Amino acid sequence: MGPVGHTLVSVGIGGTVWAATGASASVAAASVTGVLIDVDHVLDYYNWYWRKDKGRLYVLLHGWEYSAVSLVLVLALWYHPVLLAAVLGHIGHLIGDQIGNRPIHPLAYSVIYRISAGFDRPRLAGEVPETFSEAFNKIPLWSKIEPFVVRVASRLGITLR
Ligand SMILES: [Zn+2]
Numbered sequence: 001m002g003p004v005g006h007t008l009v010s011v012g013i014g015g016t017v018w019a020a021t022g023a024s025a026s027v028a029a030a031s032v033t034g035v036l037i038d039v040d041h042v043l044d045y046y047n048w049y050w051r052k053d054k055g056r057l058y059v060l061l062h063g064w065e066y067s068a069v070s071l072v073l074v075l076a077l078w079y080h081p082v083l084l085a086a087v088l089g090h091i092g093h094l095i096g097d098q099i100g101n102r103p104i105h106p107l108a109y110s111v112i113y114r115i116s117a118g119f120d121r122p123r124l125a126g127e128v129p130e131t132f133s134e135a136f137n138k139i140p141l142w143s144k145i146e147p148f149v150v151r152v153a154s155r156l157g158i159t160l161r
Pocket residue numbers: 037038062093097
């Protein structure tokens with residue numbers, strides 16, 4: 001699932017928790033965990049498109065285990081509606097990725113499984129976008145943003161393809 005879908009799902013989750021509990025910060029909490037966890041792709045994209053090594057898939061913030069442990073902690077020990085919204089945002093993100101990205105292995109979003117598989121990208125995710133440009137084309141207006149990113153990267157001595 002792309003950033004627009006994750007944003008819609010997260011705002012929906014946060015808004016639902018807000019409506020049910022009165023905690024308006026739930027929208028921000030669900031959005032942070034439901035959208036910004038994709039920042040972990042930076043490490044993979046660095047390896048794939050800068051170091052030209054597509055052998056591993058890390059996505060270190062994507063893990064059903066984080067969701068499960070967090071949900072238990074929030075419900076059993078530290079209940080707060082904003083924390084609940086944060087956990088539900090993370091769960092919503094993983095459901096979106098599990099359905100929308102269709103990983104080659106059904107356990108690809110388990111961090112324990114990825115560790116046991118040695119983060120082996122072909123085994124976990126199959127093919128990945130060939131180029132940097134293709135990897136980011138789910139971002140709205142990417143065609144307008146890409147030239148700027150490529151220019152900045154070039155000034156830093158980074159060739160993105
Ligand atoms: Zn994701």
